[in-house]
Amino acid sequence: MARLDAAPAPVSGRDAPLPSFGPNWxxxxxxxxxxxxxxxxxxxxxxxxxxxxxxxxxxxxxxxxxxxxxxxxxxxxxxxxxxxxxxxxxxxxxxxxxxxxxxxxxxxxxxxxxxxxxxxxxxxxxxxxxxxxxxxxxxxxxxxxxxxxxxxxxxxxxxxxAGEALQRSQEHEAGFLERLADRSVSIAVVGNSPVEIGRGQGAAIDRHDLVVRFNNYSADPAFRIDYGGRADIWVRAAGHTGVWARPGSKFSSVVFSGPDRRHHGFAPWDILDVVRSGGNPVFVPTPLYVDLAAELQYAPSAGLTFLYWLRRLRGAFQDANVSVYGFALTDQPQGGSRHYFERPRSVAPAASSHNWTAEAELFQRILQS
Missing domain, CATH: 1.25.40 (Serine Threonine Protein Phosphatase 5, Tetratricopeptide repeat)
Known part of the structure; x- marks a missing residue:
């Protein structure tokens, strides 16, 4: 069971015997x-x-x-x-x-x-x-x-x-974490599920001090009444050619999902592009990612990773000044995705390492605990 209130443990890991190899291993x-x-x-x-x-x-x-x-x-x-x-x-x-x-x-x-x-x-x-x-x-x-x-x-x-990118991230990290942990700062975490369509929550979303969005999202006028238009923190997959390019300067922070991409990302051109375009890169702590992946037994999505991190920093969401929109997880086909801005919104399953059923269960625990 993931320890939602625990700080990320040092990298001390999950001891296991060294791999050994047979002729057809x-x-x-x-x-x-x-x-x-x-x-x-x-x-x-x-x-x-x-x-x-x-x-x-x-x-x-x-x-x-x-x-x-x-x-x-x-x-x-x-x-x-x-x-x-x-x-x-x-x-x-x-x-x-x-x-x-x-x-x-x-x-x-x-x-x-x-x-x-x-x-x-x-x-x-x-x-x-x-x-x-x-x-x-x-x-x-x-x-x-x-x-x-x-x-x-x-x-x-x-x-x-690369040195400039590392320095930029180090200089930005403390302030980012301090603001993320500050319960007086209201945060809207906005997923890309079509669950908000017709609810008219756009203005409420944009009134928050910080608005967090993920990977590909749309701020087109047609969707603003339900999903708002602001984006202060952009959480995105690293090295993913399917993520739309956006200038880093549009956001106060650009969070690269997955284990700490300063070390775990290879050919890091996307990180360098964010810095060159005036953005501030932020990286998920590897111990936190390892804990979450061990709980799920699958690679966690960017959305759940950020919510898990925020829950660790702020405690229970009921008292943490956090609002969550656009998350359902149960409406995702196994291995695929559905986004509010896509037509049709039913997307054929594609190769994926996420287990949406396991994520939905942990998502409910994060919201309710």
Whole structure:
């Protein structure tokens, strides 16, 4: 059961045995990631357990090993167990394949970086940058790109831009969290479900001190009577080509959902674009994301992640000056979505890692507890 009143725990993670590999260990991994949209979603623990089904030291398939590495990093955090697992995966890559294991090395470097072991992060990443700087930057996290620039291994302007983005986020973070936690500041959290259509809540939404919106939303006049038009905080998926581009300067804060995207996001051009357009990037704490994902056993949506974070900061919503609009979750087809601004509003299911039933249950607990 998620501890709604608890502060995010330090990254100490969910201890688990190191993954071991049988001769065909990668087959269930690929099957899991290829589930058709209408198939039951595989739980996080089940996915990881499938990777440990057979136990010997055969060499794993590189694509599957890379997926396992990212999954462990995202859903377990940079724990000692995760770091050892990544080291084990890297050690099993044959010497002749090392030049093709850049993505795996980039994940390992990002995990070391988030664990504040920059010596190891640079050691893992330096060969990639010496071999091909352009490719290395394209597969690195924001924090690693900045560090490689400081170590003189990336003389391009990308590393300097990464440093500017990190500094901007650090300078903005304290004020953002202080205002988010301040119960005297009224907050409207506005989802994209069509549930508000016809209710005429737009003016009430816009009267709040802060209005939070998610991913693709519409402030067109046709929808303002029900959904309002203001947007102070924009919570968006990182690295998602389906998210509409918006200048960062339109918002007081741009929150990137998922585990801390300074470390867990790769090819972070969307973060750099927000900073270049005058925006202030904000990142979800990895421990909070790990706790929420463990509760759901699925990747949480941006909306539920933000509500969970806000509940941790403010306590029970009944007394927290928080109003929630445009959330139903039960009207989402498994693996798909419905938005108030789409015609038709019934969208065929698409590939997704969210479990809307589990999210709806936790959503009700957040509102009622």
């Amino acid at each position: 990668f087959a269930p991994v690929l099957n899991i990631f290829r589930d058709p949209p209408d198939a039951p979603l595989a739980r996080v623990d089940d996915r990881i357990a499938a990777l440990r089904a057979a136990a010997d030291n055969r060499i794993p398939a590189l694509p599957a090993a890379t997926r396992l590495a990212k999954m462990l990093f995202d859903f377990r955090g940079p724990t000692p167990q995760t770091l050892r697992a990544l080291e084990g995966l890297q050690a099993r890559v044959p010497a002749l394949a090392r030049s093709f294991a850049g993505r795996l090395s980039a994940i390992q470097a990002a995990a070391y970086g988030e664990a504040f072991n920059w010596g190891k992060a640079v050691e893992v990443t330096a060969p990639l940058y010496r071999r091909n700087k352009v490719a290395a930057v394209a597969m690195s996290s924001l924090a690693v790109i900045e560090k490689m620039h400081l170590f003189g291994l990336d003389p391009s302007g990308v590393g300097a831009s």
